[in-house]
Amino acid sequence: MTLGFRLVDGAMGTELIKRGLVLGTPSSLWNLQRPEDIQSVHRSYHEAGSQAITTNTFGANQMQLALHGMESQLDEINIAAIANVKSAALGATILGDIGPTGEMLEPYGDLEPDDLKKAVYRQGKVLAEGGVSAFLVETFSDPEELCITIDTLLAFGLPILATFAFEQAGSEVRTAWGTTPEDAALRAVGAGATATGANCGTELSLSAYASLARQMRSVIPDAPLVLQPNAGSPQLGPDGMSYSRDAEEFASWAREVLTLGEMILGGCCGTTPLHIRQMSQTLAQESNS
Amino acid sequence: MDTQLLTSAIVAGNRKDAKALTEQALAEGLPPQEVLDSLIAGMDEIGGKFQRNEAFVPEMLIAARAMKEAMAVLEPVLLAAGIKPEFTAVIGTVQGDLHDIGKNLVAMMWRGANFSVVDLGTNVPPEKFVEAAREHQADLVGLSALLTTTMPSMKATIEALRSAELPKAKVMIGGAPITPEFAKEIGADGFAADAASAVTVARELVAG
Numbered sequence: 119m120t121l122g123f124r125l126v127d128g129a130m131g132t133e134l135i136k137r138g139l140v141l142g143t144p145s146s147l148w149n150l151q152r153p154e155d156i157q158s159v160h161r162s163y164h165e166a167g168s169q170a171i172t173t174n175t176f177g178a179n180q181m182q183l184a185l186h187g188m189e190s191q192l193d194e195i196n197i198a199a200i201a202n203v204k205s206a207a208l209g210a211t212i213l214g215d216i217g218p219t220g221e222m223l224e225p226y227g228d229l230e231p232d233d234l235k236k237a238v239y240r241q242g243k244v245l246a247e248g249g250v251s252a253f254l255v256e257t258f259s260d261p262e263e264l265c266i267t268i269d270t271l272l273a274f275g276l277p278i279l280a281t282f283a284f285e286q287a288g289s290e291v292r293t294a295w296g297t298t299p300e301d302a303a304l305r306a307v308g309a310g311a312t313a314t315g316a317n318c319g320t321e322l323s324l325s326a327y328a329s330l331a332r333q334m335r336s337v338i339p340d341a342p343l344v345l346q347p348n349a350g351s352p353q354l355g356p357d358g359m360s361y362s363r364d365a366e367e368f369a370s371w372a373r374e375v376l377t378l379g380e381m382i383l384g385g386c387c388g389t390t391p392l393h394i395r396q397m398s399q400t401l402a403q404e405s406n407s
Numbered sequence: 408m409d410t411q412l413l414t415s416a417i418v419a420g421n422r423k424d425a426k427a428l429t430e431q432a433l434a435e436g437l438p439p440q441e442v443l444d445s446l447i448a449g450m451d452e453i454g455g456k457f458q459r460n461e462a463f464v465p466e467m468l469i470a471a472r473a474m475k476e477a478m479a480v481l482e483p484v485l486l487a488a489g490i491k492p493e494f495t496a497v498i499g500t501v502q503g504d505l506h507d508i509g510k511n512l513v514a515m516m517w518r519g520a521n522f523s524v525v526d527l528g529t530n531v532p533p534e535k536f537v538e539a540a541r542e543h544q545a546d547l548v549g550l551s552a553l554l555t556t557t558m559p560s561m562k563a564t565i566e567a568l569r570s571a572e573l574p575k576a577k578v579m580i581g582g583a584p585i586t587p588e589f590a591k592e593i594g595a596d597g598f599a600a601d602a603a604s605a606v607t608v609a610r611e612l613v614a615g
Contacts, residue, residue, distance in 0.1 A: 132556065141503025141557055142530050185505060220505070225420075226468040259464070285583070287460040294508075296463030320555070320583040352555040352584060354562065354592065359555055387555055 121252065121277060121313065121342060123169035123211050124382055125398055128389030129349075130174050133159045135358070144186050146178040149198040156199070157206035164207035166391035167398025168384070171210040172254055173199040179241045181219040193244050200248040213279070214250030216241060216267065223263055231266055238270040246274035255280040256317045256346070257386075259294040261302060265309035272310045279344050279382065280311035283318045284330055291322065291330045299333035307341050315344030318386040321351055324363070324371040328378075335378050342380040347371075349388030361388025369396035376404050408432050410445040417449025417477070420469025425477040439484045443521065446477050450519035454603030464508065467602060471515035478518065492523035494613045497539045497576075498549035499527030501560035506553035509582055512602035513549060520606045522547070533560075533567035540568065540576045546613045549605070550595075552582040561585075562593040569594065577612040581605055 134145050137155045148156055160171050178196050183189045196214075203212050219237055221229040242253065253271050255278060258264040268278055282302045284291045292298055297305070299316070306314035316330055327347045334343055350363030368385070375381055383401075385393050408431060416424035425446075432442045453470040456462035485491075496517050500510045507529050514526050525543050527535060540548050548568060550561050561580055568578055579597035580590050590598035597612050599605035 135556055141560065142505070222468070222508070225422075225472070226465050287463075290460070292460075292463065294464040296465070348555075351586070352558065354558055354589060358559055 121211075121382065124401055125168055125394065126170045126213065126254075126344075126346070126382060126384035127160070127163035127168040127172055128385035128391065128394050129387050130159055130172070130176070132361070132388050133390070144177055144182070144188065146175055146183070146195050146199070147186075147188065149174055149195050149202055150191070153198065153202050156202045160203050160206035162391040163394055164210050166395040167401075168207075168394050169211060170213050170252075171203045171207045172213045172215045173203055173245065173250065175199045175215045175241070175245065176217040176256070179216070179219050180237045181221055182217075185220075192240065196241060196244040197248050200245065200250060211252065212250045213252050213254040214242070214245030216245075216253055216255045216271070217257055218259075218263060223260060226260070234263065234266050235270045238267045239273070242271045242274055246276060250276065252277040252279060252312070255311075257281070257283045259283055259297075261293070261295065261297050261305040265305055268306065268309040268311050277312040278310065279313045279315075280306040280309075281315045281317040281344050281346065282306075284316050284322060285319060286321055286326065291326055299330040300337045303334035303338045307338055311341075313342040313344050313382060314338065315346075315382070317344070317346035318348055320348070322347065324367060328371065328374050331375050331378050339379070342382050343378065344382045344384070345375060346384040346386045347389075348386045349390070349393060352388060363388070365390070365392040365396035368393045369400045372397045372400040373404070376400070408435050408437065410437070410441060413442065413445040413477070414449040414452065417446055417470055417473050418452050420466060420473050422469075422473045422476045425473035426480055429477040429480045433480070433484055439481060439488050440490055442481055443485065443490070446474060446481070447519050447521065450474055450516055451606075454516060454606065458601060458603045464512075467512055468508075471512060474515060474519055492521050494546040495523045495525065495543050496547040496549060496609065497525045497527065497536065497543060497545040498551070499531035499536060500529040500551045500553075501557055501564055502530055502532045503560050504552050504554050504557035505529045506551075509553060509602065510549075510551035513551065513581065513599075513605045516602045516606050517549075517609060520610065522609065533564040536564050537567050537571040537573070540573050541571065545573070545576045547609055548576050548578045549609075550578065550580045552580075552585065555584040558584060558589065561595075565594050579605070579608055579612060
């Protein structure tokens with residue numbers, strides 16, 4: 119399936135911290151309280167070339183909101199998040215962002231599969247009815263949790279992009295659950311994801327990202343791969359954390375991974391509209407050549 | 408009873424067996440210290456596998472849960488026998504960060520290594536670390552962060568601990584984005600890359 123976009127957006131969280139988000143407060147609340155800041159992030163990515171924009175709803179599920187006593191505002195927050203994309207990025211494809219609930223499934227934690235399904239359905243329904251074009255289900259470590267999430271979202275009949283967070287495990291790359299890129303991709307696509315891939319991933323180099331994409335491609339020859347790396351590992355400076363991997367590096371990395379078939383590129387922690395702009399130029403050059 | 412069974416139940420993360428075997432071992436009159444050592448050996452073994460990338464977070468989590476069940480049986484017996492942890496540790500995830508998997512694993516590994524552990528939870532402000540370290544006369548304070556964005560909270564917490572003058576309390580930090588360089592830069596006494604090495608580092612730090 120062709121999704122009609124190749125470039126999504128970059129980081130939301132680190133952009134909001136620049137705009138004054140206090141650590142420990144839920145960023146999804148800013149959809150209601152600071153809509154102009156959320157919109158400015160969306161707008162900056164859209165202007166930089168992002169064809170699809172992700173709603174600021176990563177933590178807007180009932181478990182995460184309950185940690186802040188905001189569970190009753192779930193509908194309101196998710197609806198406002200969609201409105202923020204619509205008003206800031208006219209014409210962009212809207213991706214409804216869904217993250218892990220933060221609780222772990224039995225036997226690792228106390229979460230029962232039925233309770234996970236209910237939570238995913240509740241957020242998914244608000245996003246689907248609000249008009250998102252697809253779901254972006256991201257930053258998962260436990261493949262079972264991701265598969266239950268995908269399976270639940272299939273009820274809404276929208277494409278699902280599903281990505282894992284990988285980390286370096288010795289010479290290999292695995293999720294925290296020990297899942298290899300090959301297994302991860304097979305599980306996600308097997309559960310019904312339209313596209314699969316990776317996002318975030320502390321300490322992962324761009325070359326590790328390229329090699330995990332190759333591993334996924336070796337078992338998933340057709341589905342688009344979604345890749346959203348961090349802008350490197352953060353350094354502590356006088357003004358807080360800064361990220362070292364610059365936009366130029368992203369551009370040359372994009373050239374490399376575009377040789378691996380259909381790709382959907384974007385960024386995670388620390389990436390900025392500049393990273394997106396550089397990749398947008400790379401994509402334009404590829405299309406022209 | 409073969410104490411290796413206790414160790415194996417922890418390594419396999421078998422909660423039911425870990426509890427039943429601990430009860431059985433005590434009923435058979437095995438010294439509680441020997442039961443404890445066998446359980447700790449299990450945590451050490453799974454921790455070693457984790458360090459060598461032969462086991463991952465899920466295996467650690469179920470082992471920790473099995474350890475918890477066994478300790479619930481064993482702890483009153485240890486207390487009655489006057490066997491108390493030699494050292495006290497305070498642990499928490501720093502302000503702004505709500506992640507607790509790594510912190511919980513380290514807490515469990517420390518308990519397994521016979522530290523008395525006070526777990527402050529997540530999103531813990533610096534002053535709460537200071538308060539708890541003072542109240543419990545902590546030998547060790549452990550700070551965890553998963554988010555790169557919350558690493559500055561570690562720095563603030565260490566500054567607060569230093570200015571509170573708690574000479575006994577050694578500070579160690581850990582979490583996915585943490586590097587030894589960062590630990591050094593913000594003045595931590597120790598750094599651990601994972602829950603298993605957190606035990607080794609903790610033992611070294613409290614030994615002075």
